[in-house]
Amino acid sequence: MSKVIIIDDEPLARSIVKEFLQKHPQLEMVQECNDGFDGLKAIQQHQPDLVFLDIQMPKITGFEMLELIDQPPAVIFTTAFDEFAIRAFEAHAIDYLLKPFNQERFDKAIAKWNEQRSANAEKTQDLLESASLSPAQSQRIVVKNGSKIKIIPVHDVFYLEAADDYVKIHTPEGYFLKNKTMNHFEQALDGQQFVRSHRSYIVNVQQITRIDPYEKDNHVAILRSGAKVPVSRSGYGKLKEVLGL
């Protein structure tokens, strides 16, 4: 018996998945959720074998929800129309269901999942990396703070700091940790607003009040909050370019 969770904000969209699932008695639906917050809780609680996940949902998208899970489950994505997501699926050879779909197409997706259960989770991990580069997601960062989910608008971010396998996101409410690399954020965030000032730092240029020299060849950026962010020689060049100095 495999456990299944359905996450979609439209009741009818969930009901058609349930209907098609009836042909697969080995799959048991343990919960249905109508947004990513509920979905996250349900996944942590049930540790499902398969999740049917809509992308565009209340509060956080399906992608953002998955990012908050350390070990993402196997996922079959369902979406109506999202060019960006579809490109991402194609790029990672991930199966997805385009709404509306029929039983035959649904069965195929289940068969594929059955064949390559372990590969599915792996591919999902790769997918998330590229999905978070989407234009919509470059405007905010979703983090988990204990059991709470926090959505940080990028313009609220002071700076990012590398911390082992994590990145510390410094905001007016303190810092949050996200399991991503500095290179990822450098790519995902708008280069006109966020500059990699140092190997271990990315700074929000709108927060900088001044840049002081610091030891030889190095500088330090002073932020409005009073925080000091190291600026390397190459980082100084990048900052000057963005600030038009």
Place this chain on the structure above:
Amino acid sequence: MTKSPLAITKFRIIFIICWLVMMGDNAMVLNFFGLPLKAAIIDSAICNTLLLLVCLLVMNTLRYYLPRGQQYINVFSLCLFLTIAWLLLVNLLLKLALGKYEGYNELLHHSLSIRFSISFLLLGCVTMISILWYNQLEQKEKDERKTDAEKLAKEAELFKLRQQLQPHFLFNSLNSINALIGSRPDEARKMVQQLSDFLRGTIKKEDTQWVSLQEELQYLQLYLDIEKVRFGNRLSTEIEIDEGLESLKLPALLLQPIVENAIKFGLYDTTGDTVIRLYASKEENNLVIRVLNPFDPETSSPRQGTGFGLKSVQRRLYLLFARTDLLTTDAKQNIFTTIVKIPQIG
């Protein structure tokens, strides 16, 4: 083809009157200098008729060949050349016609320089006026072409703005119908009908077309009914219209994207039940429509309050009214308000 100023009756009359006045004036002056009246009239008629022909020649030439920049010197030379040719011809003809009058040849000889100056001046004036006239015509045509091109671009843009809103809604609705077919076929059939009516509405209406508030609300109701099927009892709506506003006009399909945005904002960003409110009133000479939706300030701030939906409405209002102040938004506590003003024309 550019029209000559003489194609217009008013200008033609003025032109002929000027010619007659010139002729009379000329004859009187000659008579004053001692030429018998008859001879003066003949002289004046020959002179001025020939000058008239030269003027017509210049006006017609400029119709096909309009000087630009440096070429004005050519026009000046042409005037000079024509005046000289005219003078030689006049001199010849007058000698033949009136040489028999005593002292006429002498008078003619003395008056040649004056005749030249006056004719050159007159011809210059006619040339200048013609150039101005044709230039202005050309400019007008250019402007018309530009306006036409802009209008075409505007229509294309409006069409595109409208199309971009459809696919997500359309496919999700089809998916809902797909789900209903198995369990509640009657409702599925009803929804197919609603969706068809809705789509027919978007296809048949022109973006520049104005409809009454009542029509627009009927259309909006179709959309809301579909959304209510999609989201079940999570979505409810309240519509309040001040009395007597049903016949006020607004651009077709303007409200639907605003309400769509409110639903997305309200429904997608809050997980509980959502009430979308729509109030219509008349303020000064504007139809004012307020659409209210709940939102969660915690999670919604990153979206900055507007989505593609409102941006396209803003752009459309600008294309229709050339104003950017007709669409405003306001976020207070947990209620987001979109306010659209539609000036009532006529």
